[in-house]
Amino acid sequence: MEVKVDQIEKRSWVEVNLGQIERNYKLYKESLPLDVEIMAVIKADAYGHGDAKIATLLSSLGVNIFAVSNIDEAVGLRNAGIRGDILILGYSSPIYARTLHYFDLTQAIVSEEYAFELAKTGYEIKCQFAIDTGMNRIGISSGNAEEAASIVRGFSSILHVTGVFTHLCVADGESEEDNSFTSEQLHRFKAVVDRISDLNLPYVHCYNSAGGLYHLKDDEFNNKIGKIVRLGIALYGLKPDRNNVLPDGIKPAMTWKSVVSRVQQLPVGATVSYGRTFTTNRPSIIATVTTGYADGFSRRLSNHGFVMINGYKAPIVGRICMDQTMVDVTDLPEVKMGDVVVLMGECGKLIYTADDMAKDLDTIGYEIICGISKRVQRFYVK
Numbered sequence: 001m002e003v004k005v006d007q008i009e010k011r012s013w014v015e016v017n018l019g020q021i022e023r024n025y026k027l028y029k030e031s032l033p034l035d036v037e038i039m040a041v042i043k044a045d046a047y048g049h050g051d052a053k054i055a056t057l058l059s060s061l062g063v064n065i066f067a068v069s070n071i072d073e074a075v076g077l078r079n080a081g082i083r084g085d086i087l088i089l090g091y092s093s094p095i096y097a098r099t100l101h102y103f104d105l106t107q108a109i110v111s112e113e114y115a116f117e118l119a120k121t122g123y124e125i126k127c128q129f130a131i132d133t134g135m136n137r138i139g140i141s142s143g144n145a146e147e148a149a150s151i152v153r154g155f156s157s158i159l160h161v162t163g164v165f166t167h168l169c170v171a172d173g174e175s176e177e178d179n180s181f182t183s184e185q186l187h188r189f190k191a192v193v194d195r196i197s198d199l200n201l202p203y204v205h206c207y208n209s210a211g212g213l214y215h216l217k218d219d220e221f222n223n224k225i226g227k228i229v230r231l232g233i234a235l236y237g238l239k240p241d242r243n244n245v246l247p248d249g250i251k252p253a254m255t256w257k258s259v260v261s262r263v264q265q266l267p268v269g270a271t272v273s274y275g276r277t278f279t280t281n282r283p284s285i286i287a288t289v290t291t292g293y294a295d296g297f298s299r300r301l302s303n304h305g306f307v308m309i310n311g312y313k314a315p316i317v318g319r320i321c322m323d324q325t326m327v328d329v330t331d332l333p334e335v336k337m338g339d340v341v342v343l344m345g346e347c348g349k350l351i352y353t354a355d356d357m358a359k360d361l362d363t364i365g366y367e368i369i370c371g372i373s374k375r376v377q378r379f380y381v382k
């Protein structure tokens with residue numbers, strides 16, 4: 001049965017606006033030089049938005065390079081009918097060599113040792129070498145460009161090497177120091193790329209969302225290393241860093257909703273929830289909301305955050321429970337059982353994004369949207 005979005009009355013659910021994802025993609029792409037291609041980063045279930053759905057939408061818009069974090073995500077996409085290149089950005093055990101090959105997946109090479117192990121399996125696996133230019137996470141160190149280049153070259157006759165890439169660690173930073181570190185990383189990467197230009201690798205890339213926005217210039221230098229941007233967070237309408245500015249019109253595509261299960265009047269001096277950390281200091285009306293920390297609603301918002309009901313803010317009172325949360329609705333127009341609660345997104349004139357919640361929790365928007373758990377069903381709106 002097809003459920004219309006305005007009829008959804010789940011316990012806790014997310015509405016993903018696919019039209020907004022499409023606008024974000026187009027606006028981001030328009031901000032880049034014309035010939036720059038997008039690799040859509042849809043790891044972690046497309047940052048919680050639903051990877052198959054997002055990949056299908058982007059495929060229809062002409063995207064045919066995708067990146068995920070692991071082999072299960074990659075196989076899931078193939079099983080959902082996604083074609084094109086799928087790059088696995090992190091380690092897959094070499095015992096999965098046959099699977100990588102069978103599903104025509106592209107594996108990131110995380111070290112020289114790893115390349116040897118993959119090569120030993122005898123499968124001519126599609127792969128791209130990660131080059132470590134300063135993140136110190138994965139890849140062949142670019143400390144000696146000559147050596148890094150010769151490692152890639154050596155394996156190009158054994159494995160099916162389709163590219164090289166690096167990852168920037170402060171592309172979202174604004175300080176002089178961050179900018180010079182990024183520039184250093186780009187130069188180190190280019191030094192390796194220059195030494196293997198004869199291999200004519202089709203996939204050479206280094207920019208994430210922030211890199212594409214703030215460091216990609218349309219010049220000779222970039223012609224060598226910057227023709228593909230790995231677009232993640234900005235596709236979902238969030239900022240790489242709280243201080244960043246996104247192109248006009250790029251906005252979050254996700255709204256997280258829940259409902260009121262019960263409303264009760266409490267006298268002065270009553271306490272709410274585990275640990276009795278909240279005491280009413282006036283006759284109060286307390287509503288119970290059917291979302292808790294097991295849904296990804298951070299317990300650190302206890303006595304600290306708020307939810308939105310009918311266009312008003314209702315402060316969270318007491319500790320957030322596993323599946324439920326209590327809020328103070330004393331100052332709101334009448335709240336009833338079944339009223340829709342917005343935890344994140346737009347509600348009347350109010351807007352509270354994952355970036356806003358991240359600020360309140362001293363983290364990043366990425367962690368908020370990836371943290372909304374599986375049991376929170378995703379619905380799609382245009």
Ligand SMILES: *Cc1c(COP(=O)(O)O)cnc(C)c1O
Nearest residue numbers: 041089167208209230231232233
């Ligand atoms: C996650 C990831 C990205 C995307 O980064 P955003 O900041 O979300 O754009 C790009 N490249 C690599 C290697 C990643 O792991």
